[in-house]
Amino acid sequence: MNAITAEKMVLAFIGCVTFLIVALLFSILAIMFIKGLPAMHGGFLFDESRDFGRAGGIFYQSAGTLILMGVTVLWSLPVALGSVLFQTEYLESGKFKTFLTQLTYILNATPTILFGLVGYLFFGVYLEAGVSWVTGSLILAVMILPTLQVSIREAVEALPEKYREAGMALGLSRPAQIWRIILPQSFYGMVTGVLLGLARAAGETAAIMFTATTFSGIRFPQSFSDPVPTLQTHILVLAQEAANPESIAQAWGAGLVLLGLVFLLTLAAWAFRTRMVMESEL
Amino acid sequence: MKAGFGRGLFGTHHSEPVGWVFAAMNFIFFLCAVGLGLFLVVESVPILRSEGWGFLLGENWWVGETFGALPMICGSLIVTGLAIFLVLPVALSGALFTSEYLPSSFRRRVKGIMELLAGVPGIIYGLLGVSFLTVGVKDVLNLLDGNTLFTAGFLLAIMILPTVLTLSEDALHSVPSEFREAAESLGLTKLQIALWVVLPQSLPGIVGAVLLGIGRAMGETIAVMLVIGSLDRVPGFNLFVSGQTIPSKLGREAVEALGSGLHWSALMGLGLTLFIMVAVLTFFGNLFVRRSSQ
Secondary structure (H helix, E strand, O other): OHHHHHHHHHHHHHHHHHHHHHHHHHHHHHHHHHHHHHHOOOOOOOOOEEOOOOEEOOHHHHHHHHHHHHHHHHHHHHHHHHHHHHHHHHOOOHHHHHHHHHHHHHHHHOOHHHHHHHHHHHHHHHOOOOOOHHHHHHHHHHHHHHHHHHHHHHHHHOOOHHHHHHHHHOOOOHHHHHHHHHHHHOHHHHHHHHHHHHHHHHOOOOOOOOOOOOOOOOOOOOOOOOOOOOHHHHHHHHHOOOOOHHHHHHHHHHHHHHHHHHHHHHHHHHHHHHHHHHHHHO | OHHHHOOOOOOOOOOOHHHHHHHHHHHHHHHHHHHHHHHHHHHHHHHHHHHOOHHHHOOOEEOOOEEOOHHHHHHHHHHHHHHHHHHHHHHHHHHHHHHHOOOHHHHHHHHHHHHHHHOOOHHHHHHHHHHHHHHHHHHHHOOOOOOOHHHHHHHHHHHHHHHHHHHHHHHHHOOOHHHHHHHHHOOOOHHHHHHHHHHHHOHHHHHHHHHHHHHHHHHOOHHHHHHOOOOOOOOOOOOOOOOOOHHHHHHHHHHHHOOOHHHHHHHHHHHHHHHHHHHHHHHHHHHHHHHHHO
């Protein structure tokens, strides 16, 4: 009898802990809404920030984040797609494949600030791109490479063997097989990877704070060597003025927008992943 | 790598131009990954030459005079140690409940929520930390300054919770159901099965989850930088003082040192130290996780 009571108590305890963990997401969301909504006056999304971020909106910051994200995927997708197709369709040495997979894991776990340091030195100093949106997007492109690779590889490897066999039976050459069968069939995996990569790039601060952005006085980049303002670094600067209520209020507003962007991308990625699973079960 | 393209690696398709394009893309990926490590090594040479082992063991970081990384290394170890100490009981409870007691539809929902939580940007945690956690720590513990090693460790614990929970849950869930059925036929209760059969079976996977969680915590920059107080000093046994981790130091000083001089090399040396620690943790973490999923 006693043992059963003890068991029930343990069960109740770990149940409560699980509930609290799940509630964590909702409390973070609730805090962001409660703190962020007051900043969302009419033109918050479409106004320029004024008075060193203490007033006005976040238009150019949002634009900067979107520019960085978009260009990042432009750099990263061809490399990710090409390297995955090389590894799955052409490479025959198992050992080298395992080695490359390990590299993907290590790159995925590398602290993001190191991408910023090394990337600045390589792209910014050696390739003379300076502190600019080009440097920032190249750095982010290397950073999200593993995210894209993992998603694309999952999609390619999930393809039923019979599809390839059908292609071979039709006498398709390897490039034709990739173009006609593998790419169309793993399309949803690619989209999932791109969306997750975009979300990762949108949420990243450490890698771009001293390589791609400056705080105030800039709008759209006019050339390849211009920095952009971003939401992430905007929040970073404002958060460090914690004593100033106006700055913090603006930081919450920008934070809500950034979190909304990241969650939206993640949810969209899930929608595509579900499509992928459904199609592969046909 | 190039020398191997002939037959062994490339199979019989080395005459296809498309294949060469893919190979080039793969080579770019290879260069990015290996180049990152090589750059860190090459750029750290000046500081290692001028300070020797004193770089890792020195207690003072005075720009222009001497560079000692010990305060940052200790700070990183303490903060991540604290984070994993705080997160482990919570994450394991959650993982056990999710894997052994929740029906599969709820299980999938919990996993989804963990994936969303894992995606919350570090800067958001930093903002929450600056606004609530530092103030809370300061008031509750009656300190002069809420920016402490403890604050950073606590925040990191929240940040790595989804990673550790999801990966340990995977490990628990991948234990074959025959084990559970055999234990049930011996008359064990569900909790006994979970604790004495499933948990030991999935230990490698849980160790892997913890190692990967430590790796993530060790590299977090922004959130830690905002709440740790940024004070270079070898902390004693007091968690409630300001400190510094390797990434927070890099985040604070990268702008001043950009690109040249011994100061920059010292920062790259710190980066190399961090890279090696995280790479080792990740390697073994993945090894354990993969062994458990087989």
